[in-house]
Amino acid sequence: MSKFAIIGDSTCDLTKEERRAHDIDYCRMTVSWTDKENKEHEIHADLDWEEISVHEYYDVLRAGHRIFTQQVTEQEFEEVFRRHLEKGEDILYIACSSGLSASLHVAEKLWDEKLSKEFADRKLLVLDSLLSAMGQGLMLLKAADMRMEGKSLEETYDWIFANRLSFNQIATVETLEYLRRAGRVKATKAFFGNIFGVKPMLISDAKGINYAYEKMKGRRNALLRMVEVIKERVIDPESQVCYVTHAEASEADVELVVSKIKETIPFKEVRVQFLGPIIGASTGPGTFGIYYFGEPETRIGE
C-alpha cells in the first residue's frame, strides 16, 4: 500500500474527526483584526475553533470590524512538510484556490528552492483545487479514499486534477460587501448599485474565483435556489455526502436548506458544519456554501 501524506490548509474546513479518520494534515493561515479598544489580535485560522469560538469570531464581524486573512507562511509550510518528509512520506498538498490565496506559490517556492534539495528522494505535488471550504475538503477526502484503495501519489493527483471542475460549490451571502471588500468576487454589472434584499448566487468558477452569476430577491428564495441548482447539476447523489456549511446562519435557515435537500435529492448523507475562519471572514456572517460532486463547472466570471 502506497503511503503519502495528504495535506490541506486553513480553508479546507475538515473537522478534527474527519482529518483524524482520513489521516489528513493541514497548514494554518492566520487572521488578524483590531477591536474597538484598538487592541490588535492575530490568531491561527484553526479549523477546530480552539483559539476563539465560532460565535465570538463572527461577532467580531457583526460588530463591524474587518478581519484580515494571511496566507500560509513559509515557516508553517516548512514545519508541516518536514514532519512528513522526515518520516519518509511523499506529499500531496491540495491547496486553496490560486484565485483566492497565494499560499500554493509559497509552498512551490519552498519546495523548489529548499526542501527538494534536502529531500532529493521525496516528492511533493501541489494541486490547485480552484476551490475552498468543503469543496477543497471533498477533494482531500477523495484523495484519502484513493490512497486507501492503494492508488499512488501520481494516480491520485492525476484523477483529482482531471476532475477538479466537477467538485461544485453553490453559495449565497447576506451581502456581497464582504467579498467585494476582500477583492474576492467577480460579479456581473447587474450586482452594482445599492440593491436592497437581493442575494447573489455564487459559484467557484473555472478559474477558482467566486462568481456572482445570478441574483435572487430575498434570502429564502436564494436558499431554495441553491437546492435547485444542486438538483440540476449533481451526479450520482446516492454515493456521495453533501456538505452544507454556513457562517453561523440561523437555525431556521439551516433547517430549511437541509430539509429541502433531503426532500429533493437522494444524497447518501447531508452533513452540516461551520464555514471556517478564512472563508467566513471574506464572505460574512450568514454565508451558506454547499459542496457536492456534479457537472464540471466551466463558467468563467467576466
Added chain:
Amino acid sequence: MIIEKMNGEQFREIVTAGAKNLRANYEEVDSLNVFPVPDGDTGTNMARTIEGGVHAIERKKTKKLGEMGKVLSEGFLMSARGNSGVILSQIFRGICKGLEGKEEVTAMELAEAYKLGVKQADGAVQEPVEGTILTVYREATEAACKAVGPSSSINDFYEAHLKQAALSLKNTINLLPVLKEAGVIDSGGAGYVYIVKGMVKYLSGEKIEVELTKPDSNAPAVDFSAFTSEDVLQFGYCTEFILRLQTSKVDIDSFSIDTVIADLEAPDIEGNSIVAIKDGDIVKVHVHTKEPGIVLHKMRAYGEFLTIKVENMALQHNEIMTEEEAEIKKATEHKKYAVVAVAQGEGIIEQFKLMGVDVVVSGNQTMNPSTEDFIRAFKSLNADNILVFPNNKNIIMAAKQAADLYKGAHVEVINCVSIPQCLSALAMSDFSIDDLVIILGNFNAAIRNVVSGEITVANRTTKLHGVNIRKGDYLGILDGKVRYAGTRKNSVVLELLKKIPDIKDRQVVTILYGKDVTEEEKAKNIAAIQSYYPDLEVGGIDGGQDVYKYLVAID
C-alpha cells in the same frame, strides 16, 4: 356668427377657443379625483395637450383646412400627456384625418370627420372602459351626426355635440362603479366638455379672456411645410457624422481635431455651431452649413464615415440639439440596452441611477410627462433597445405613443405602474443575459411578484374600495386599492403590511420615505415591522418624493 362652411382659419379659432375654456377651468377638472389625494391632474394634462396643438398652428396663416389639421394633429401628438391627454390627441388625430385634403367642410362633412375621431381613439385604448372621455366623445358625436343635415351650420353641429356631451358626462357616474362610490363624474369627460363649451362660446360670439400657457422651449414636431418650393435656404443643414480615421490616409495618433475644425470654418463651408471631438480613431462632428456636400467630400481625406445625418434646419428648429446636448449625445457610449424611467423625488432618482437607469424623465401623478418628453429622452440615448418604465398608469399611454413615434431604437414600454414595481424590477435587472425576451420576462416576473404600497394623507372625507376615510387620515393603498385608513403614524407601514394576504410568504420590504417624514417616524415604523414580522428583511431609502409619505415594495 354662423359658419356654414368651416375653413382652416376658422378651425384654428374654434380649437383655440376650446383650449382657452379648458385652461380657464382646468383646476376644477383636476379636483375630480377618485382618490382623496391632492394629485389630480387630468385638467392640467388635457389643457397642456390641447395647448400643444394650438401652439403648433398659432402662426399658421392658411385657409386650407387639411393643412391646418395636419399641423394640429402633430402638435397634439407630441404634447399629449396623461391617459386623457393621449386619448384627446387621438380624437383630434382622427378628426384631422377626416379633414385631410379639404379646404373647407360643411356640418355633415365635419360630422364624418368626428366619426373618424371615434375610431381613432377607440383604437388607441387597449381595453376601453365605459364612463370615460371615450364614452362622452362617442355619444356626443353620434348625437351631433344625427342632428345635422344638408342645411345645418357648423354651429348646429357643435351645439348638438355639446348638448349630448354634457348629458353623457353626467351619466359617467352610473357607468363606472368607482366613480359612483367616490361620488364624482369622470374627469377626462369633464375636460372634454369644457373644450366643446369653449368652441360653442366662440361660435356664439363670446370671448374667453384667458391666456394659454407658453409652449415648452423645445416644442412641436417636424413640419415639412416649413420649407416650400418657394423658400430660400437660410439656415442651412444640421450636419452630423462619425468618421473613422484611416491609417492609409492619416497618422491617427498625431492627427489633430483642429484640422477638421479649420476645414469646417473655411469659406467654402462656413460652418458654425461646430462641435468636433476626436476619440482614438473616431471623429464625431456636429456642424451647421449650407454646404454639407463639401463637408462630406473633404472629410473623406481623413477617413471613412460610420454614420451621416443631414437635416434641413428650416424644418427642425425645435429638434436642433443645443451644442451641449449634441456633445453629450455624441459622447454617449453606445449601449445595447438603455433604460428610461419616470420618477420624482431626489432620492428615488439617485437610487434609480445607481440601479442602472440611463435617463430619468421627471414626472409623477401630478406632473405627467408628455410624449415629447419621452422622445427627448430617447434621443439623448445611443442604444439599440430602450426599455421604458412609466411607473404610473396614467403615463403608460404617453410612453407608448412616444415608442410608436420614435424610430431611432427599438423601444419597449414595460407595463410597470408604480415606483415600487420599478424598484423591484430594476433590482432584478441583468443585461448580461443579453436576450431581450428573457430580460423582459425577468422584469415582468419581478413586477408580478411585488406588492406596491403607497401611504399618503387623505385630503377629504369619503368612502373608497369599502374603506371609510376621514380627512387627515393616513391612507394606505395596496396595488391601487385603498386598504387602510387611520391615524397610526408610527406603525402605518405595518398596518398596511397586515392587509397583505400572503405577507407570511414575503421576504423583503423596501420603504422609500417621502420628503417630510421625520427620522423618528422612520425608525418607529421600521421597528414596528421588525417586531411584528421578525422574518422580514426591512430597509429604508430616502426617496424625497412629494405626496406619498411612504412608497413600499413588498417582495
